[in-house]
Amino acid sequence: MIRAVDIHKHFGPVEVLKGVSLEVGKxxxxxxxxxxGSGKSTFLRCLIHLETIHRGSIEIEGEPLxxxxxxxxxxYVSEASIRxxxxxxxxxxxxxxxxxxxxxxxxxxEAPMTVKGLRRDEVVPKAEALLKKVGLFxxxxxxxxxxxxxxxxxxxxxxxxxxxxxIMLFDEPTSALDPELTGEVLRTMRGLAxxxxxxxxxxxxxxFAREVASRVIFMADGAIVEEQPAREFFASPQHPRTRAxxxxxx
Amino acid sequence: xxxxxxxxxxxxxxxxxxxxxxxITLLLSVPLGLAxxxxxxxxxxxxxxxxxxxxxLMRGTPLMLQMLFIYFALPFVxxxxxxxxxxxxxxxAFTLNYAAYFAEIFRxxxxxxxxxxxxxxxxxxxxYPQTMRRIVLPQVVKRILxxxxxxxxxxxxDTSLIYVLAMNDLLRAARGIVQRDFTISPFVVAAAFYxxxxxxxxxxxxxxxxxxxVYD
Numbered sequence: 420m421i422r423a424v425d426i427h428k429h430f431g432p433v434e435v436l437k438g439v440s441l442e443v444g445k446x447x448x449x450x451x452x453x454x455x456g457s458g459k460s461t462f463l464r465c466l467i468h469l470e471t472i473h474r475g476s477i478e479i480e481g482e483p484l485x486x487x488x489x490x491x492x493x494x495y496v497s498e499a500s501i502r503x504x505x506x507x508x509x510x511x512x513x514x515x516x517x518x519x520x521x522x523x524x525x526x527x528x529e530a531p532m533t534v535k536g537l538r539r540d541e542v543v544p545k546a547e548a549l550l551k552k553v554g555l556f557x558x559x560x561x562x563x564x565x566x567x568x569x570x571x572x573x574x575x576x577x578x579x580x581x582x583x584x585x586i587m588l589f590d591e592p593t594s595a596l597d598p599e600l601t602g603e604v605l606r607t608m609r610g611l612a613x614x615x616x617x618x619x620x621x622x623x624x625x626x627f628a629r630e631v632a633s634r635v636i637f638m639a640d641g642a643i644v645e646e647q648p649a650r651e652f653f654a655s656p657q658h659p660r661t662r663a664x665x666x667x668x669x
Numbered sequence: 670x671x672x673x674x675x676x677x678x679x680x681x682x683x684x685x686x687x688x689x690x691x692x693i694t695l696l697l698s699v700p701l702g703l704a705x706x707x708x709x710x711x712x713x714x715x716x717x718x719x720x721x722x723x724x725x726l727m728r729g730t731p732l733m734l735q736m737l738f739i740y741f742a743l744p745f746v747x748x749x750x751x752x753x754x755x756x757x758x759x760x761x762a763f764t765l766n767y768a769a770y771f772a773e774i775f776r777x778x779x780x781x782x783x784x785x786x787x788x789x790x791x792x793x794x795x796x797y798p799q800t801m802r803r804i805v806l807p808q809v810v811k812r813i814l815x816x817x818x819x820x821x822x823x824x825x826x827d828t829s830l831i832y833v834l835a836m837n838d839l840l841r842a843a844r845g846i847v848q849r850d851f852t853i854s855p856f857v858v859a860a861a862f863y864x865x866x867x868x869x870x871x872x873x874x875x876x877x878x879x880x881x882x883v884y885d
Contacts (some may be wrong), residue, residue: 430786469788469791469792500862502796503795505792505794506794508792509792509793510792512785512788512789514785514790515785516783516785516786516788518786518789518790518804518808519790519808519882520807520808520811520881520882521884529793529803529804530790530793530794530795533799533803534793534794534795534796534799535794560885562883563884564884564885579792579793582793582794
């Protein structure tokens, strides 16, 4: 589903990604962990073109987003193709990024109506079904400011799902939440994983990585240090940096 | 009291002129200001620089000077030289001037919107124009209501500057009667008229602010 090869990126003189490669298969749940500043969020943002890369290639479901030829010239596909390729993915942010001037329901139906041109009566039933799924049907007409952090994040998940993505990207979805609210968001994500949604999750939640992820990737200093099936990753981490990191998380 | 009724017709006529200048200027300068702000924030650096220069010019010289220039000097400018009657000249000067101030208000409003809103819209597939129209600008409107209220109230009173083009706005009408009858009551009546107009505006903006407060 996702095929990223040798991704390089720098912010000015600072190299944030030093040749990161990742392949994600259909239905896989990949957890990306690592210390802050390791480049894991930047890598995720590159996959959906919120950041541009300087070398490497990204393919989503076999369609190229960006390629680098033999001479090292990095080329993105056309604007229309970028839109189509990135449209296969949904994304959930650390700070939710809900639209504050729209109600919960309006947040969810905005993109299907504006982007896909669907009629209101076509999208509302689906939006309501999604709200039921994330357990927030009764908040349908509330504004985001009236919701708790956990509720906001669940609306954000429903909003992304409304565009029917094949892949969901999560950028530290529980890092801005009070500890007692992370559970409801993680449960919603676990529900998605149970439905075999392909997911890439940048997270600090080791419990989630251990129990839900099929594969865990440990990043540090802009590179992948270790990559293992979740069980092995936590049972027998190979790299000393991974061990040090896991110890510091406990 | 009878005297006040006697002077009403010219004062009401003056109020009509004042309101015309006010409303037409507002209708023209708000969209122009928004367009200027969008150009200034766009990736077209050169155009943005031109807009910057324009705003500097319009905010850096007196409105009265601009009005006198458009009315008296514009006819002698090569190529674009045209002679405008007093009313269009006044409207043009007011619109060009107020658009510069509105542009700055819009710019500040647009820049105050969190980057996350753009990113949230982008990953959902919205184009830049869609993001602006559906997500950013509706939030901008709410944030700029207080400075817009300020600026429109200032505009009501600034309309009195059109006396330099010998147009009979509310203040000039009042002054004419004062000089004729040697009494200051026309000034008091004019002040009351201005106060009523600004009261209506204040009330209108308060209503709008309340309306937009629902999502706070």
